[in-house]
Amino acid sequence: QQQVKQSPQSLIVQKGGISIINCAYENTAFDYFPWYQQFPGKGPALLIAIRPDVSEKKEGRFTISFNKSAKQFSLHIMDSQPGDSATYFCAARTGNTGKLIFGQGTTLQVKP
């Protein structure tokens, strides 16, 4: 119940295309859903986040769509660029700690 399932494991997109990564969870106590971006040799960095009372959040080319009833959320990267090539992790938080449960990660490659 503490798991966050992420798919796909890897994704190849052409430059200018839309990248979509999906996550699903079971624990309805999760109250915060961030996405982290990780480049090789670096630590994860917060990209965008959403709370369950909002169905969509957009920041630039990055959008989170959240479906509370289905317990699913997804990251959409519009106009994908080679610089977006990285590993993306969805995560979920419960309670008043900062403890995050991470998905397994998606390695995105954007081809020029």
Added chain:
Amino acid sequence: DSGVTQTPKHLITATGQRVTLRCSPRSGDLSVYWYQQSLDQGLQFLIQYYNGEERAKGNILERFSAQQFPDLHSELNLSSLELGDSALYFCASSYSSGTGELFFGEGSRLTVL
């Protein structure tokens, strides 16, 4: 640069040995988190400290221990090392305890031979 400093960046040691990983959080951050990243397990939460006190615990092995010192830096001690402990160990920090916005360091890569 996240402002979180981890040392050492790389560490190679033998089975049965003990190592200490060090983390300096961002200036002003009170909370420190340790995560283990391996290929097959992804990012696994180990433990969180807030202002010197343990706040949350994950699947941290009994062979592992951590503490946060009065100057807020933290150390993760790994003992009786096994081959399977080889992984990237990340430290993250945040100002408050309940935020999901963590700032990660660049990690300490541990190789156990």
